[in-house]
Amino acid sequence: MNKESYLAAAYPFWGQLSQEERTILLQNCVEMTYEKGVGVHRSDVDCKGALLLLSGTLRVYILSEEGREVTLFRIHAGESCVLSASCLLDTIAFDLLIDAAEAAQALVIPTSVLHPIMERNPYVGLYMYKQATERFSDVMWTMQQILFMGVDRRVAIFLWDEMTRQGKPLLKITHDELARNIGSAREVVTKVMKYFAGEGIVQLKRGQVEILDREKLRALL
Amino acid sequence: MNKESYLAAAYPFWGQLSQEERTILLQNCVEMTYEKGVGVHRSDVDCKGALLLLSGTLRVYILSEEGREVTLFRIHAGESCVLSASCLLDTIAFDLLIDAAEAAQALVIPTSVLHPIMERNPYVGLYMYKQATERFSDVMWTMQQILFMGVDRRVAIFLWDEMTRQGKPLLKITHDELARNIGSAREVVTKVMKYFAGEGIVQLKRGQVEILDREKLRALL
Numbered sequence: 001m002n003k004e005s006y007l008a009a010a011y012p013f014w015g016q017l018s019q020e021e022r023t024i025l026l027q028n029c030v031e032m033t034y035e036k037g038v039g040v041h042r043s044d045v046d047c048k049g050a051l052l053l054l055s056g057t058l059r060v061y062i063l064s065e066e067g068r069e070v071t072l073f074r075i076h077a078g079e080s081c082v083l084s085a086s087c088l089l090d091t092i093a094f095d096l097l098i099d100a101a102e103a104a105q106a107l108v109i110p111t112s113v114l115h116p117i118m119e120r121n122p123y124v125g126l127y128m129y130k131q132a133t134e135r136f137s138d139v140m141w142t143m144q145q146i147l148f149m150g151v152d153r154r155v156a157i158f159l160w161d162e163m164t165r166q167g168k169p170l171l172k173i174t175h176d177e178l179a180r181n182i183g184s185a186r187e188v189v190t191k192v193m194k195y196f197a198g199e200g201i202v203q204l205k206r207g208q209v210e211i212l213d214r215e216k217l218r219a220l221l
Numbered sequence: 222m223n224k225e226s227y228l229a230a231a232y233p234f235w236g237q238l239s240q241e242e243r244t245i246l247l248q249n250c251v252e253m254t255y256e257k258g259v260g261v262h263r264s265d266v267d268c269k270g271a272l273l274l275l276s277g278t279l280r281v282y283i284l285s286e287e288g289r290e291v292t293l294f295r296i297h298a299g300e301s302c303v304l305s306a307s308c309l310l311d312t313i314a315f316d317l318l319i320d321a322a323e324a325a326q327a328l329v330i331p332t333s334v335l336h337p338i339m340e341r342n343p344y345v346g347l348y349m350y351k352q353a354t355e356r357f358s359d360v361m362w363t364m365q366q367i368l369f370m371g372v373d374r375r376v377a378i379f380l381w382d383e384m385t386r387q388g389k390p391l392l393k394i395t396h397d398e399l400a401r402n403i404g405s406a407r408e409v410v411t412k413v414m415k416y417f418a419g420e421g422i423v424q425l426k427r428g429q430v431e432i433l434d435r436e437k438l439r440a441l442l
Contacts, residue, residue: 129350136357
């Protein structure tokens with residue numbers, strides 16, 4: 001694919017842009033390469049712009065005062081991320097960090113280029129705020145489950161006990177059974193398990209859960 | 222003020238509507254009255270529409286699995302709230318409840334009226350997602366401070382100790398001094414103090430903090 005196909009596929013406002021606006025974006029977007037582990041963005045020190053991931057995976061996280069990292073979500077190839085342009089979203093007052101979970105390539109539309117187009121064309125801002133709302137809604141859900149309801153802990157305790165009882169890391173159990181065991185809803189357990197999988201604690205298979213990282217699991221107990 | 226002045230003042234998209242769209246909104250918005258304490262909205266069972274508060278105060282909160290309520294923010298007279306139209310914001314997957322913290326009057330634009338206009342006019346959706354982003358960003362910030370960083374607890378411990386030491390509930394202390402005492406930033410302390418004030422735990426005065434509810438404060442220690 002060429003640049004234009006990538007941008008048109010990722011940004012739903014592409015069809016609402018004038019030819020001139022498309023040309024400006026195409027001529028000014030920048031292809032960036034990130035090695036695994038490097039910092040891609042810090043909202044408290046810069047404002048990169050809208051980012052479209054071509055390959056690899058990025059991780060969006062926050063830092064606690066003690067320097068503990070909490071992963072909010074991951075960005076996969078083909079997905080865009082507008083939170084790296086948070087200075088354009090004047091309602092966000094929240095520090096986010098992004099780093100490369102795997103080696104990654106991205107097309108970045110710099111803030112200076114995006115800003116005037118966003119001011120003129122409401123569809124651009126509509127898309128950006130819509131995506132921000134979606135990401136935040138998701139993150140709030142995670143924070144609520146993890147920090148407030150303690151579902152992650154209940155799931156972790158159950159998995160640890162089962163692993164010990166069965167004497168093996170591969171457990172035959174569905175999310176539905178897990179949910180009934182800890183007294184929660186299946187969709188809640190599914191989200192927590194995806195969070196665990198993203199953190200490398202478990203691997204999910206059909207009707208099975210494999211515990212990959214005993215130490216990380218134990219830390220949640 | 223008449224209805225149109227209220228709507229024009231509260232909704233920045235008013236100037237971007239056609240005369241016909243304004244007429245539809247004016248003819249179909251509904252004035253609602255809520256007694257203190259009644260439920261105004263539950264996102265899991267209904268989708269009221271966009272709400273503009275004329276008087277009183279509404280409280281937006283979530284419920285834990287154990288039924289504990291956590292206040293996210295309050296809506297004051299003159300403010301609008303789009304989260305009561307969360308079915309129109311197709312990216313929100315999160316259950317919110319709203320009740321009347323004080324007797325309240327509101328102008329509600331029903332979902333059925335707002336939806337077609339939002340589909341046609343990008344400025345309406347832009348406003349709604351922008352406000353949702355702002356509310357969520359604020360809420361995430363609160364949740365991070367309260368649940369993850371424990372700043373609320375540190376502030377509560379400091380206030381409790383000072384009250385005991387000085388033998389009176391009215392403490393002469395600025396947010397800046399408080400922040401330095403607990404090793405946090407002034408803006409963080411200000412947000413936590415506003416949260417405490419909203420919960421009726423303290424009353425804020427210039428350079429002073431008065432502890433109103435010792436029991437609620439003690440519960441945070």
